[in-house]
Amino acid sequence: MSDPAILIEGVTKRFRDKVAVDRLDLAVPAGSLCGFLGPNGAGKTTTIRMVMSIFLPDEGRISVLGRKSAIESKDRIGYLPEERGVYRKMKVGEFLTYIGTLKGVDRKPLSKWIDQWLDRVGLPEVRKKRCEELSKGMQQKVQFLATIIHDPDLIILDEPFSGLDPVNARLLNELIRELHDAGKTIIFSTHVLIQAEQMCDRIFMINGGKKILDGTVDEIRADHDPNTVVFEPSPGADYESTVRSIPGVYSLSMGDRGVVEAHLDNDADPRSVMRTIVERIPVRRVEVRRATLEDIFVLLVKPGDSEDMLRAALSGRAGAEALHA
Amino acid sequence: MRKIFAAAVREYRTTALTPAFLIGAVILPVAIWGIIAAVAGLGLLTGEKAVMEGRIAILDESEDQLFFKALTAHFDPEAQRARDEKRREQIQELMDQSPMSSMMSEEEKQRAMRMAAPLLGLERIGEIVFEPLESEEQFNAARDRLGAGELRALIRVGESTLILPELTEAEQQEVIIDDDPLLQQAAASRQGPMQSKPTFRFAHAEDLDSDHVRALRSAVAQIAQNERFRRAGMDVAMVRAIDRSQPEPQTTVVTSRGEERESRAEFQRMMPFIFMMLLFTAAVTGGQYLLMGTLEEKGSRVMEVLLSAISPMQLLIAKLVGQGLVGLTILVMYTGLGLLLADRFNLLQLIPMAQVGWMVIYFLIAYAFLGAMMVAVGAAVTEIREAQALYAPITFSMILPFVLMFPIIENPASIWARIFSYFPPTTPFVMVMRLSQPAYPVPLWEILATIVVGFAGVVLVTIAAAKIFRVGVLMYGKPPSMLTLLKWLREA
Known part of the structure; x- marks a missing residue:
């Protein structure tokens, strides 16, 4: 395996008394498409800003694209910040040229590139328009173009989907996949877990500044597999005692819309349980329940970890500053 | 380096190459001067001044009712018309001599004359009746009549208005050059308690035009003056004529290179003020744009996008350079305009060219000092309203040069002028004021030393600004207090 695109080792960042990132270790493999998850205020943006050398870590080391800091490889990194804007009075073409x-x-190549890409994202007419004339979604797309304008090897997107309608979200999804297929390393943070699950081949999750998940989607699923079989009995079928008697099933619970969940012992084989269910009772469908990222997220993150609770807990200016920093 | 250049170019382009800048930096000042000129012109044109007329009572206790007679003769309608006619002729003569005259028809000239008449103070005096008073009682009664609006003014003159000063023996022999106000005062008091100064009383109605008050008072004073000259045995006409024809000095200045040229000492006095204002305007304009620009980038959240491509320090330097060029543009524009005007009015040789060169260097110090502070404030807050609280040090360094201006222009070699030459916020302003006074040459070592001190100050402020900038640019929410800024300085 080649060197990781980003290597974070024992990094800690404090704002006043609050530890935003706590002894974080992270390796982003080159060429991977990674989802960076965590509740609000978990330290995602702070971590990304440290990767970008906008903040300096208090402890630990970060290397980016094999260099000691992002400053040395800034031109090979595309970064779409969460707090993103445009020069309102500037024309779209000028803005992109400037950032480029x-x-x-x-x-010279920039001008042609801009035309092509504006066309590609469905904004062929806006080059001469002022940025303030664009809708929020259009601005988002322009900002995305500004992120990849220099054909970077590493692309970091902080909440790229926020504020996009489904059509544009799908377009962005496509673009990210294309870039991934072209061999770029991509990291994006998101709250839309389904998206991360569908797109990413690797997931990191942090909470309270600490890493709580790190692996491929399949690995994470396997680790958090609930070992549950879900089936929908035909109406009127008497299934309870029959299913309870199947070896390996230790409890039953009712799911939504007549769906029943059979929770198995850890060492039980779901496939044999499924087979037995199909043999003994009339069912409409039966399947192995897979852990969704959402399940895992909810499992790992307590309500109190979210930023809103933190904000309430931290009173006064120090708290607000810590959060905004 | 390339990035700094690109960002600096953007700063400059979006500020200096916009219609708004042209309006603000060029058209506005021109328009302001235009408006001032226009208002002054309007003031003259609306010169439909009140005509002086009505009754004026005078208690004249002088010998032969001298004042009463002279005033009556002076304000006689016939005499006034004659004077007006004479002035008209003089004006006509001037007009005929002017190059414009050949281009105007006779009719046009007359129309011009009619239009000019009120401007030139013609036709403003109407029927005035001087009423002689006989006694103290009548004078007191006249006071009541004045209050009741029956009279326009009330004058009391007498021999006391005409007393002559008595000269001491020393004074008679000494040739006195009265250029010292203190000596003049001493001479006046030497006349002793017995000899009071000549006085007269003048009371006027509340609504009497101030021009008319002046005209009446000066008429009385001049009558008294003439009579006093006569009583002292002088030829009044000759004294007046001598007074009118003061010897005209043909002043020249001989330079160190041996050239002799016309001296313009009066203009020279204005140089420090002009240089200081130029420096101030250019530095503050550049600084203001820095504050606004940083605020805009922060407010529109474009800041972090920029920081993904360029480091905070690079961005700070680019901003300082870009807006510094804007300030320099203003400086060059105004200085160029000034030199052009100076050349037009033949004053060019008065402007020390070395001074212009030093001014550019001092501009850089003044601008960078203010600009770095402005950028720091812009980065620390999210809205312009919040900037107010952090503005105090900036206001301080902007006001200080003005506070120091007059003491230093008056006393460029004083110890204070020298102390403030080595205080970075005031260094550039004090130095341009000192340098523009050739009577008080500043040694070269002092120029160089102040430049070193100035730039050292700039470096310190820029480092502090960079720390605040780095922390502040991505911080939103409640604006920091001065105390918080100091903490950032320590922590960053």
């Missing part, structure tokens, strides 16, 4: 120039792209 800041990232070290030559002017």
